[in-house]
Amino acid sequence: MIANDDISKSGVYAPEVLEFVSSANEYCTWLQESDQQNSVQFIKQAVQLLSGIYHHVLRLKETEPVLEGGNEKFVTEKDWSEIFQKILHLLGPHNSYLRLADSDEFDRSDLVTHTISEDMADIYQDLSDFTRQFRQGIEELMNDAIWEVMSGFEQYWGTKLLNSLAALHLLYINKTDPEQDSKGESQQLDDGENSPTYDNSFFTRLQDSNEEDI
Numbered sequence: 001m002i003a004n005d006d007i008s009k010s011g012v013y014a015p016e017v018l019e020f021v022s023s024a025n026e027y028c029t030w031l032q033e034s035d036q037q038n039s040v041q042f043i044k045q046a047v048q049l050l051s052g053i054y055h056h057v058l059r060l061k062e063t064e065p066v067l068e069g070g071n072e073k074f075v076t077e078k079d080w081s082e083i084f085q086k087i088l089h090l091l092g093p094h095n096s097y098l099r100l101a102d103s104d105e106f107d108r109s110d111l112v113t114h115t116i117s118e119d120m121a122d123i124y125q126d127l128s129d130f131t132r133q134f135r136q137g138i139e140e141l142m143n144d145a146i147w148e149v150m151s152g153f154e155q156y157w158g159t160k161l162l163n164s165l166a167a168l169h170l171l172y173i174n175k176t177d178p179e180q181d182s183k184g185e186s187q188q189l190d191d192g193e194n195s196p197t198y199d200n201s202f203f204t205r206l207q208d209s210n211e212e213d214i
Helices: 004-008 015-032 040-055 077-094 117-133 139-173 178-190 202-209
Strands: 097-102 109-115
Touching: 015 040, 015 077, 015 117, 040 077, 040 117, 040 139, 040 178, 077 117, 077 178, 097 139, 109 117, 117 139
Parallel strands: none
Antiparallel strands: 097 109
């Protein structure tokens, strides 16, 4: 006979699941309040939280969906855009990084420009949907939420996490301060120097190209 304590510590209530839920919820809440931080704090905490999420998701056990159709989605395009803009504002000209082109990308070069803000906003979308599904307290929904977030990790946001973490790691170890750099660029503009390389129209182009996927 299985004791009640054993049941409460297995399946959707297993310690490793609850730890992942906690780390995912912390990441989402932190991003929602990220405009209260300075850029240096943001970079350090982003490295810490993304590392923790990767650690905890690797401890999850594989599961299979039990319900037909996917779970309800909660994150809207407006929610995603607000997170994207907050990160972009904090990182400024350091938001972009180079990565290897994916196999399905048709690019003449081996490297393509990407952004930390897009990666982190996409991760937020999956994790925020997951935590809201999970807290409904219905075991079938909770089980399928775990399956969905793990599938997304393997196919999609796990790579985004590693790419953005690598870019943020370089900013952290180089003691980069985007706020100071932005002030320097503003001073150059006031003095008639060259304009910064950051393109403010990026977000508009991103929304147009990904409208159906958000």
